[in-house]
Amino acid sequence: MSVVKMENITKRFSEVIANNEVNFELEKGEIHALLGENGAGKTTLMNILYGLYQADRGKIYIRGKETKISSPADAIKQGIGKVPQIPEPIPSLSVAENVALGLRWSKPFFPVGQVAKKIEQLSRRYGLKVNPQASVEQLSVGEQQKVEILKVLARDPEILILDEPTTTLVLPEIEELFSLLRRMTQEGRSVIFIAHKLEEVMTISHRVTILRNGKIVKTLETSKTNKEELIKMMVGEELKVESKTKPVKKKEKALEVRDVWAFGYKKLPAVKGVSFKISCGEVLGIAGVAGNGQRELVEIVRGLRKPIKGKVMIGGEDITNLSPRKILDKGVAYIPEDRRTGIVPSLSVLKNFILINYGQQPFSGWMFLNSKVIGKYARDLVSEYNIATPNLNTPVEFLSGGNRQILILARELSREARVIIAVHPTFGLDVRTTQRIREIFREQQEKGATILLVSEDLEEIVSLSNRIGVMFEGEIRGLEKDEKLTIEEVELLMTGEEVL
């Protein structure tokens, strides 16, 4: 009998279906990996199991009994524990004090001594080295993650959910975690392991379930599959992509990145010596599973993040460490990954249109905004790009996701764009909008713009790019090859294998 059974789970966030008729089963004593791209619905599914969200439809059975989980407190009562992706213990408290928070079995007053004993017991049992008296603020991120794990273990959970737990860990810590998980399953506990990295899935899991676009692709035994098969299921099994790439016309180098290094979250190295050149009228596609340093790389080019080392040049001019404003003025258009960065939701369509160029002629003089020019400019963009909005004064938060993205695109491309940086530009959008956006990119390329396209969507990458690189653990691979990579090669590189 399965410990957890989730039946026909559907969860919708306004227009987006995060989980669509999802069926998921967890056997007793297994480590079950949940695999999928960003936005595939893994985290939503687990948040429903942990009571953070309620499913719109569907049932949850715990140990064979239908159970309603309406809050994390309910989940904890059912013996479910969840370790967050990024550790957030309270820094001013000690390890034992953090673990004592919200525990049900400990003494109501001064429970720390009792809890410390429990921690030592757990450390011995699972081989987890943590000093209960240590102050959390002095611990490394990896050690803080162990505190989060201890918090859950102290509640003696039967079912453990880990949301990409290795994001903040270094290699020996990952091994420590894995042996802990194996030990737990030997005791008859069950583990759900949300994962990004195939290597880890192959190493630790007994079974793996692949999600794509909110739906289950398949559940299979890990021993009977391989990385290539998993990647195919993650990104879409049969990619019938006709490459509609326009040939590169001009050969001048427009954007050059030379040996760039950067830190990411909490000072973990994220970009490790990336170099590439893109010519005018060329599209460079960067594929890769999210979290391999793409975000940091793009932010460096756009001036929003400082590299530790390396250079970024536009048209032969060094732009490293220039202010975001100065880089904008060099003709850089940027379609960010997080659309909330690209717009101000509470402000009107009109005000969002002038976000980048409000300070320039003819939109404003030395002090005043020119409302006539701005009004005409906004009306023209709305009709040119066919943006569905009641009027120009409607706050952008009331537009659909697709219209918001087109708004960003319209604004960024309304200025003479020499370099376009686009990150997941069609993520979560419907087919029609997706095609429109890709058409817009082709037009821009025709005009001689240089495009850096970062996407997890292989179809998109292949259909738009002249050359393709794959980002893996902070490095770009595959660019040394002369001709364009094939889908098979990209898939292999995404798993971290060497191709050439």
Added chain:
Amino acid sequence: MRIKPDREMIAPLVAIGLALLSIAIVFWIAGANPLVLYQKIFMGAFGSWFGLSRTLTKAIPLLLCGAGLAVVFKMGFWNIGAEGQLLMGVIGATWVALYLAPGAPFWIMIPLMFGVGFAAGAGLGIIPAVLKVKFRTNEVITSLMLVYIVRELVKYLVYGPWKGPQEWGFPYSSKFPLAAWLPTILRTRIHYPTLLLGLALAVFLYLLMKKTKFGYEIEVLGASPETARYAGIKSGRITVLAMVISGGLAGLAGVGEVAGIHHRLLEPLGISPGYGFTAIIVAWLGTLHPLFIILAAFLFGGLLVGGDAIQVSLGFPIGVIKIFNGVILFFFLARGFLSRYRLTKKDREG
């Protein structure tokens, strides 16, 4: 279904209505007839020329401080220290009148007092701004703490170096020379130069927020600091500049109080019973819109005067009015909380 933006304009009225209602219950439990009480407050504040003139007088500092606060609040910068910035204006005006240019004619004296008062308020105001920009300190704490420091500074001055030699040992400075007295409307305390200045500045700020690049930058910064960075807005500069306006306007209010009403430096609570704090409510109730803030300032001026009236005629403590302020703000903020939730149709298919 959702609340339309133009309905937000009535939110302040709803807040006041709910506050009146809930406080009526408190009065009623305490054995007083709330209707009689409200009538007393209303008539005391607006029912006679005397009451009205006092209401207008108290509205002046509320208007100046409130309009300045609206600018920084719009930016998401919580300046709680307008009271201290007001007192800096008081110190600045006193220094000009008694020490810098005691012999100057009024047409030099008065602009100079307002100029120095503005600078003094702005100077204090930029401290929390710079601390936030440079060290990410919390401006709520720094701006509030500065209020207490400036209050002590005023006390030090009136008990110490600026104590008037002919004041019989009272904690007063000497009287200002007549050139430093602001003119008032006939036999009232309405120092109209400050009032006109306040009205003009409210209109100016309205245009600044609506029509200029600076206003746009403040709006973007307040709505989403992340996006502001992406748009290349220099948030540090904007923050400091906005606090120059906010602190400076509070400073002007201080000049008005000391040069228009008291004509000398007193203990801090004698000059301002907390106008700078009440102005926080005024700014919010005016929906951070400089023109509505004119109305809100007038209303709260009335509340202060009406509070005096029930204190005198019914023996109610002035604390009642403070409860009023608090309850109104409470309901007003609850509006923001409630309107964040929207009714959506639940998916029923299948």
